[in-house]
Amino acid sequence: MNKTQAEGHYKQxxxxxxxxxxxxxxxxxxxxxxxxQKKAGKVKAHVGEVAENVDQAIHDKR
Known part of the structure; x- marks a missing residue:
């Protein structure tokens, strides 16, 4: 879990x-x-999840 996901869950x-x-x-x-606020937190958590997946995909290709 990254910072953006954590902030999103907290906001939810x-x-x-x-x-x-x-x-x-x-x-x-x-x-x-x-x-x-709950919906905004859900969106932020999802954005963090996408970012984490992108980072993982980049890391796996190296």
Whole structure:
């Protein structure tokens, strides 16, 4: 796991906490922000995965 993947997973977790907190408190705006942050974290983690795969492919060709 690289740094970008770790940051993405962390962002997903923070988003989930916001989403649940918003749902519990009845704060729709916080819930939506949490969902957005969760999705952004998922994208960032995927970008990190792709970068890791590219690095591995380059390393394997050497």
């Amino acid at each position: 977790a923070k988003g989930k906490v916001k989403e649940v907190t918003g749902k519990v408190l009845g704060n729709e705006e916080l819930e939506i922000k949490g969902k957005i």
